[in-house]
Amino acid sequence: MGVTGATRDGAGAGGERSADTVAGMTVEPGGPTVVRVSGPVIELDGMGDAHILDLVEVGHEHLIGEVISLRGERAVVQAHEYTGGLAPGAPAWLGSGPLTAELGPGLIGGVFDGMLRRLSVMGERLVPGARAPTLDPERRWRFTPRVSPGDHVSAGAVLGTVPESEAIEARILAPPDVAGKLEWVAAAGDYTTAEPVARVGGRELRLAHPWPLRAPRPGGMRIGASLPLSTGQRALDLLFPVARGSTAAVPGGFGTGKTVLLQQIAKWCDADVIVYVSCGERGNELADLLEEISALQDPRTGRSLLDRTVMIANTSNMPLMARELSVYAGATVAELYRDMGYDALVIADSTSRWAEALRELASRTGELPAEEGFPASLAPALASFYERSGRVQTLAGGVGSVTILGAVSPPGGDMAEPVTAHTGRFVRTMWSLDRDLAYARHYPAVSWTASSSRDVAPVAQWHSEQGDAEWAKRRGRAVALLADADRVQAVAELVGVASLPDPERIVLLTGRLLREAVLQQSALSENDARCGPGKQAALLAMVLDLHDRALELVGRGVPAARIEELDLSDAARARERVGPDDAAGVEAIADELLARLGALG
């Protein structure tokens, strides 16, 4: 039993109720039967020896569900599929453990639902009871062994490798519960995920192994998250960086450009593997993202971006409860690649929809609500999800990481609502999106006042070790100048720009330059969509140098008005004019502008 069985044809029209459903009890007398159905919540009787989170299949369509509470012989089950037509008296079957999926080569480049069913081999419409394997059972993979008979093999050891995609070499790991002497290993050659490739202590190991979808994988010792994850987005990398193995949340009301920002990160960040979890979001957006990712090249490997991406899609019209599962499935897949020694990034869009699934379940099971109808378990659930991030020493001796990035969709843009508020307690970096910025078409609309990062210090340390000791200083100056410019702007709106002292007028000008030349970034421009670290640093340095030079000029008595009249629009155009990694190109523009400015004095 499990979702990885052979593909079963869906129920199709599903209109008529067959006679044995009405009679109901002809199958497996004494087995569990349905006593209550309320949407995705089902109560079963006659459960026998069941455990919480055990897999159950319910009704003649074998709908997949999980046990969420037990009382005597009665169990409450959350169904991951549409339960229309399910009646009391229908049979159910208890599985032998939790919901599992096969983890192994073939995840990369695939599109899966929240239960890791491979969507590309399912029909146009998702019908209840349909099945699809996670991995392609027919496909043969080129296996190269890395161990020899007689070697001692422990959990997480690398048995061999498989080229999973053009960009990712999958390392075939001994499952976490295996240890002992290697008795046999297959010769290099082509194998399916069903064939044995090694034997340890009498147990045959394959290229894939089943793993409970919700269960965290044992990862080895945690080590500090001290390397930055470069997202290619200046507003994030320069002001509010996130480290590999750390966590970030993106709260933003609708229309603030949250999805575009997440998609930009999915495309351009320098993680090895991206697990994109579309949790209760739009189907069209996902189709568009898939088409784009297939067409785009990874600037680091020159390969299609799809060759490093795993998509988990549980769009908003798919069964509600599988949404809840999809974020855990995403974390589990990312941990698999972490264990291989890769840096994986989970992007969960949106954790608010996941929280709503928790609320729905709580409501239907009569749990007492805590805040705004959410169950009291909301905060711990969020905390334990984000805690699956981390940079670890893998069991095989390498280093791998899982970074978690969660979108939050606050109702009404209310940052005090429970999901946003609790998320803020557990993540290290917050990228708050601001509706006013989005309204003014300032994208990405990352607020410099409401965002924060606790990874600034380790990232600054890293930049310093890489030879850029000024990184932290530039960041500090940029943040201070932006805040100062906001303050001056507020004054200017009351008294008019002409009444400001000259140095303040320069601050206003610099604030504008910071926003237009550095923070704004066009997702549609080939040169600007991704920005490498060198170009990022050069753009910020350009604006700060212009600021210093301008202040120096007003100090020498040059009127601020003359500086304002100077055409500095090339500064704002630099990001579009030079390539994503062309720091020298920016410096050339900066030199010319500085010279133009210098000519005033």
Added chain:
Amino acid sequence: MSAPIAPIEYTRVREIRGPLLVVADVEGVGWDEVGEIRLGSGEVRHGVVIEVERDLAVVEVLEGTGGIGAAGVRVAFSGSPMRIPVGEGWLGRICNGRGEPLDGGPPILSERTQAIAGEPINPASRAAPSEAVLTGVSAIDGLATLVRGQKLPIFSVGGLPHLDLAAQIAAQARAAEEPFAVVFAAIGITHADAAEVGAALAARGATGDLVVLLNTADDPLVERIVTPQIALTIAEDLAFECERHVLVVMADLTSWCEALREVAAGRGEIPSRRGYPGHLYSDLASLLERAGRIKGRPGSITQVPVLTMPAGDINHPVPDTVGYITEGQLVLSPELHAAGIYPPLDALGSLSRLMRLGAGPGRTREDHLELAAQIYALAAEARRASELAEVLGEDALSSSERTRLEFAAAMNAELLAQGRDEDRTLEETLERGWRIVSRLPRAELTMLSTAALDAHYAGVGGERGRGGGAMTVRTGVER
């Protein structure tokens, strides 16, 4: 409703509360099944099973429970969730919110039926929206292009002409020369509004590619829960089996959400914000996500839901939740309406997120996207200038700021405003767009490429306003 009704009738009604009826001693009745309720008087009503426990079934009565007593009621269940006949037989028909004819014609019959809940499109089978649905309305076609497969709602306030606009879109929309159809679902609108919509759609109705479902404000509240589901089930068949591009207009979705709230309250559910149920998002998504295209199939479903924002509050749970699901929004402005502009579309508050997939080179016209971007940029600058003028007085404005205010006025008068039955070609819309941007010096039109300017710019093209370019304009973000 053509599903065969099983002969077993249940007569024991345990409880009647709000729109809900609890029927006892049932056997084998499934969740989400439909039932027929026969009253002692012979009247027949319809219901949906919203919960079953052992031998009890909780039935939501679509026509309401008024006049039902515990005695003399017979309830029969169909054995399956609600299904309707589907096919081209719906075209040219006017029906009530349950799909029963109001036009005096025979009931719609078909060999094919579909469950109204619909089955989710496999995300891996979706094709990304592309190609425009042109509406003949400049404000939409020019600035917030509707794309085949998109869902783009109209956010409005009571008293504004959103129904006129919805009807105009329904009457004029087309997908180039490809087969097209419109399904108009009126949800809880008044008889007077229904009559006006009917008149606006008369010409389209005559061509036989229109389906109208009419649930008026005095129809039972609960009935309207199934109205959009029926409309979308009809549309899915027309789109994906009959290979048409289908536009579904649903007005007013706020009424639908209120019906959901009433049912949830009747069931004693724990309310979320403003009494709306916690599953409002999922329920709305189950409707709105039925828009889209499917790989390998020629048709598409495009949705224009209309909703009124209670007290004009865009943070109200209904518009807020819808905004998270749809791909942009068209916002109507009371100020523009008061100024006599129709359609009173707030250009800056409106957005079609999928516009780049349906407009521009190879889709509509080479210069479409950059022209729209330029108009947006100038409108944003005009708004800042007008805010500034309110604080400092118009005299304090620079000449370039004054130009922007003039631009905004020209945009309202020459581009946005149009007649309720005026159907503009895209060419005309874009030419109007060029006419208004040509009021500015060519050097200030920084979003437009030289090629586009050479081809279309109609202004004096002087060097006025040089020596500053983008930076002379107040581009500071008001916070």
